[in-house]
Amino acid sequence: MSNSARLAARDSVALMAGYHSPQLDVAVRLNTNESPTPPPEGWADEVRAALADIDWHRYPDRGAHELRAALARHERVAPEQVFAANGSNEVLQCLLLAFGGPGRKALAFEPTYALHSHIAGLTATEMVSGERNGDFTLDADQAIAMVGRHRPAVTFLCSPNNPTGMVEPPDLAMRLLEHVSALPGILLVDEAYGQFNPHSAVGEVDESRPLAVSRTYSKTWSMAAARLGYLVAPTWVVAELDKVALPYHLDAFKQVAGRLALAYEDDMKARVAELVAERERLAAGLDSLPVRQWPSGANFILFRPDSGDGDGVWQRLVDRSVLVRNCSSWPRLAGCLRVTVGTPAENDAFLAALREVL
């Protein structure tokens, strides 16, 4: 068959670069904001035991009722206010499938999590980009003006923000929500890193407001391999997401794994506290080096070598078997690198390698 006979993907897909997060075989991997430590042994034992009870020849519980009920208890909301999916990425995809799409817009404030605009592209939702200030803070008045001008169906606010690590002041979300509400639209607060920061917008979720908050098991719960995330939102939002999710999208294993994990909240909080302490130690280490860094409320830190040579520094770190995320070629992030907080030994190795490189 000649090339000319091949059907091209629709333009918005064919022109996409796709999402790339390169992995290399190195000793110290600090590039994808995962937890450096596994979940508790007790959880792993319980999951193994629960596997024996799964009816593998049957479809799983389509509504993931037990998982949602456990999440609802955990977040202190009603089970009907919880939606779960294969990672919070799938949560966001379902949100845009239901509330975005052709003829509708989504708004995000750049630089932010690349998947917000990527998923908008996949769902044929027109993406509108608001700009942050040079120091990556968000000007509330400008953000509100963007909402008024573009009337987005979905407005994304990522806090703590990836890749900057910065936390939005809680009143900013509430001010934005007031304006989003009037459109009408939906405000999605992406809290993939929410537990690393004392304030959460989950407590503000209410049937009378179009506020939805997405969270994940991939970071604080040490379960990136399980691919599980969820949304807390008014019941009318959740009901629409239930329609666009494919039937039985959440397999039986993941439903059990996610439900059992929630009993280990104290262990999760202890891991978070250790990572926050390590983050502060990393920040102090970076302070003594010729780099600029941004204040982080997450499990990673964005920094820029004073030389501006992000690519060169990244490569020389790789040469020393340390992998961080190279953001230098990303729009608005020239020369920047992002390091995930690892174990104390990994953080020491990173700081020693960076000191040598710089």
Ligand SMILES: Cc1ncc(COP(=O)(O)O)c(C=O)c1O
């Ligand atoms: C801000 C943000 N949101 C969502 C996600 C997606 O997480 P997952 O699909 O693993 O739940 C990530 C992953 O890195 C993220 O950084």
